[in-house]
Amino acid sequence: MNPKRKQRLLIILGLVAALGVAVGLVLYALSQNINLFFTPTQIADNQAPDSRIIRLGGMVAEGSVERDPESLEVSFGVTDFQNQVRVTYTGILPDLFREGQGVVVQGRVLNRELQATEVLAKHDENYMPPEVTEALRQSGQLDKLKGMTQ
């Protein structure tokens, strides 16, 4: 094999090996850091693990938002019109957070309640996060959503 070929072969082998290792590590990091999505019914059925951060999607139940008078603690119910999950959160809620609107929350499950680390904002009144649509589809209540946004 002439030296030029040999160099090229070594470079290509090296690159393929490096890429392989890199992609392997990336996939490992991915498997450690994904957040699974759950519907209110699944959490009520105790299907969600309590050790990992999960996502919950649904509608903010009407009349369920309670503010602590002293601090920034707030709690509200997230429903798929079959089951309701209590969410507690400390901090500022997004501008478009409202009762009767879709919401996606991230946090840990404790005693079938969700301690939220993040309440995700949406940026358009008409936009419905895919997670919320999915939760309502699973509970068979999707028509309620359609009735609301029209």
Add this chain to the structure above:
Amino acid sequence: MILPEIGHFALVLAFAIALCQAVFPIYGYYTQQEGFMATAKPLAVMQGLALALSFGLLMYGFLSHDFSLKYVADNSNLDLPWYFRMSAVWGAHEGSLLLWALILALWGVAVSLLSRGIPEKMGSLVLSVMGMIAVGFLAFMLFTSNPFVRILPFMPGNGADLNPLLQDPGLIFHPPMLYMGYVGLSVAFSFAVASLISGEFDSSWARWSRPWTAVAWAFLTLGIALGSWWAYYELGWGGWWFWDPVENASLIPWFIATALMHSLAVTEKQGLFRRWTLLLAIAAFSMSLLGTFLVRSGVLTSVHAFANDPERGVFILGFLVVVVGGSLTLYAVRASKVSTPGEFGWISRESFLLFNNLLLTVMAISVLLGTLYPLLVDALGGDKVSVGPPFFNAVFVPLTAILVSGMAFGPLSLWRRSDDPKLFRPLIVALIVSVLCGLLWPIVFEDEFATGTAVGVSLAVWVAIATQIDVFRKVRAYGSLKTALARVERGIIGMWMAHLGVAFMIFGVVMVENHTEHRDLRMGVGDTQVLGPYDVRMTNVDIIQGPNYAADQATFEIYEGEQLYKTVYPQKRRYNASGMVMTEAAIDSGFTRDLYIAMGEPLDGGDWAIRLSVKPFVNWIWGGAFLMGFGGFVSITDQRFRRRVKVREASSSSEPGGAAA
């Protein structure tokens, strides 16, 4: 009232012209008829004019409140100020596609006007490929997203208003800049495809596409930076990057384009890496198409996911498959004919640039995987999952550290062979100084020692000093700074700026991520809170009226000891037309820190939820990015990119590069 019809007609006309532009030159190329090839330039200019007319008329529709246009009625309002009515043209789907198409056409016009140094054959093939891309996009617009659709005869008396988030000066500049970058990569793509078609792979195609790639890259850099800055003050609650899928969609082509810039340098100067460079050029534009698909299809949960029509996604996906599939097939058939002459030493500038390319590619692939993973899992019938910042941080912090460590070596090394240790000896000083800076910074300026800060500051100083060493060498070689700046290749000066920009940016990111002071509080009128070295007192809450909104406006007095430093006015706005609520943060911007005060929601008893933060060196992030972008613009002012065909023969690969110059 007939103007929108003319706009629509101009759009159809542009489509027809693009069709000719796609077909005639390449037909001329294969049948060797110069007359057909010569149509490319005038057709590209005509397409540009037609789209400019169409775009201008849509903008006129906005300015003149023509609510018979559905797009105007959906995205404008009688109370909307004129400058937001102009930027509203690209505020939603249809108009932003028109901007996309217009910018593509303008790049075509630029190629046809500035390509006198390029052989006729090559130029017309490039324009033909750009015409094909235009055909795809204009068809997409005409069939699925026509901005000139009318609501007649019952047109509304007033419009629904532009999404309040977009009523901001940031939106005036961010999308056009970003699109200039996205679409600009189509030029490098077209050059690559044209050279694959013609089978001419000498280094000259690399020299032709280098300035185009640099400009597109510079626009992309500025566009991403502007987007990040806009997110920071408008919707981010003080964050500057969210690893949101749509942000990622712009970052993937950026990494590939950055790799392409470096690999093009090797191809132009040394004639190496040809196949790889071609592949990168194809990949860069494919990734910007993918980005467009992700943004426009609404398949992702994202801050940019406004209510969308998924049918459109199918069209773009099909287009993506045709473009990527077609160009990769062509590549597979032709690339074996590309010969790569010469070899290079294991320690050489080529090796370091190869290392750079490897890392940038891995970064692009990681963002791609992280972004598409939820879609793939969903499509394969798995669970609904999401991938957030922890993944991206876990991957990016080490990769960036490795990349940045290596950045010092490339510019200091020589082409072909660079194993003389003397070349790298000054780096020992750089290493010592940067580690010392890294260790001392947290001890001197911060309350507690943080490893992340130490490593980050070291890396930033390392890159900055290594760049200075290169500058110093050039100055010594040329006698004075003035002669050096006049004589050194502009590409090298651009590189210095860009690499310094990276150093600034890393420093800013490390500071913001590790030392932001951040508190969410409950505050009422008369309350005082400590914020960094300041005392912040909330003195008042008023109701004020804006042009198309009403707002609660708080007054905060910031005291430095007993002295009043500044009074700021954050707002909570409610827009009249949509009823949407928006937060306007009050930011006191500075060289070493930003003070950030934002109003959350009203609480019982007249109190408000208030966010207070001090963001150290946050402006260095965007400052660094702007320096990188300007470096890109500086690099294209080099004389040799304007040389005519004949001159170029004499000057291949003999230009002085590296430390020997």
